[in-house]
Amino acid sequence: KNQVEQSPQSLIILEGKNCTLQCNYTVSPFSNLRWYKQDTGRGPVSLTIMTFSENTKSNGRYTATLDADTKQSSLHITASQLSDSASYICVVSGKRGGADGLTFGKGTHLIIQP
Amino acid sequence: DAGVIQSPRHEVTEMGQEVTLRCKPISGHDYLFWYRQTMMRGLELLIYFNNNVPIDDSGMPEDRFSAKMPNASFSTLKIQPSEPRDSAVYFCASSLTIGNYGYTFGSGTRLTVV
Numbered sequence: 001k002n003q004v005e006q007s008p009q010s011l012i013i014l015e016g017k018n019c020t021l022q023c024n025y026t027v028s029p030f031s032n033l034r035w036y037k038q039d040t041g042r043g044p045v046s047l048t049i050m051t052f053s054e055n056t057k058s059n060g061r062y063t064a065t066l067d068a069d070t071k072q073s074s075l076h077i078t079a080s081q082l083s084d085s086a087s088y089i090c091v092v093s094g095k096r097g098g099a100d101g102l103t104f105g106k107g108t109h110l111i112i113q114p
Numbered sequence: 115d116a117g118v119i120q121s122p123r124h125e126v127t128e129m130g131q132e133v134t135l136r137c138k139p140i141s142g143h144d145y146l147f148w149y150r151q152t153m154m155r156g157l158e159l160l161i162y163f164n165n166n167v168p169i170d171d172s173g174m175p176e177d178r179f180s181a182k183m184p185n186a187s188f189s190t191l192k193i194q195p196s197e198p199r200d201s202a203v204y205f206c207a208s209s210l211t212i213g214n215y216g217y218t219f220g221s222g223t224r225l226t227v228v
Contacts, residue, residue, distance in 0.1 A: 034214045043118070043205050043219025044157075089157065093214035100147065100170070101213050106156035 002027040004092050004105035012111045017080055021108045023073040023090035031093040031101070035064055035075050038087040038107070047075070047088075077110075085112045120206050120220035127227055132194040135223045137206030138187055145212055148181055148191050149205040151222070157205070163189065164212070196227045 004025045013019050025033070032051045036044035048059045050066040050073060057064050061084075063076045077084055090105040119138040127133050139146045147162040161171040166183045174181070178197070183189040193200055203224050207217040 032214045034216070042221050043207070045219070046216045049214065049216070091214060100159055100162055102159070104157045 002092070002094060002103040004090055004103045006088075006090050006105035006108050008108060009106075010109040010111070012113060013080055015080060015082055015112050015114050019077050019080060019110065021075045021077075021088050021110070023075070023092075023105055025071050025073070025090070025092045025103070025105075027071075027092040027094035027103050029094055030068060030071070033066060033073050033093070034091045035062075035073075036089040036091060038089060040086070044089055080112045082112050082114060085110060118206055118208050118218050118220035120204075120223050122223060123221065125223060125225045127196055127225070129197055129227055130195040131227075132192065133196045133200075133225060133227075135191040135204050135206075135225070137189045137191070137220060139189070139206070139208030140218055141187065143208035143210055143218070145209045146183060146189050147207045147209070147217065148189070149207065149219075151203045151205060160191070162212075193225075196225075198227045201225055201227050 007022045032049055034049040035047045037047050038044040047062050048057050048064045050064055052068050061078045066073045087107040087109050089107040092103050093101050121136045144165050148160040149157050151157045160173040161181045162169055163183045179193055181191045203222045205219050205222045207219045209217045
């Protein structure tokens with residue numbers, strides 16, 4: 001069964017600090033992996049997408065990595081800001097995923113404290 | 115473009131009542147998805163449409179749930195009769211294509227059934 005596991009479930013860090021969120025998946029065959037940011041009371045918004053051949057991709061202070069061999073991805077946030085407080089959801093695409101080919105993680109809830 | 119528009123933003127209803135959630139997708143997007151999000155299960159796909167036609171409704175939990183898309187600019191998700199376990203945030207998303215290519219999500223409808 002395709003699964004996407006995210007860790008930690010929740011995280012609290014001080015403003016200005018860095019953090020790394022993890023995503024492990026068992027989706028096979030793998031197509032791509034996308035990270036979403038979901039602010040409280042809003043829908044998820046895409047941050048970045050990783051394909052099989054990509055190891056690292058940056059979007060401002062967000063850097064995603066992918067290791068297709070170990071089926072792991074991480075999202076690193078540098079110099080965190082209060083606006084980074086949100087849930088971060090990892091979504092993996094594979095031919096045997098959900099009806100739309102996607103398997104969703106349950107997310108990491110990140111809180112940035114001043 | 116105003117994005118994906120959902121209404122209402124919040125709905126509180128009594129058990130047994132009918133609930134109708136509404137969605138206006140982004141113009142030109144051929145795919146429309148209905149998701150349900152809970153703390154326990156995360157985001158779950160309920161049903162999706164392609165060119166107004168329901169393609170897969172295997173995620174619809176029970177016959178109490180139904181969805182329609184009478185035209186390219188409007189979709190509804192109806193729950194009749196509603197039950198307390200239906201309490202969740204319901205998201206509508208639209209996309210140009212299917213797969214992990216970046217869905218645009220609405221802001222969701224928070225449904226509380228008491």
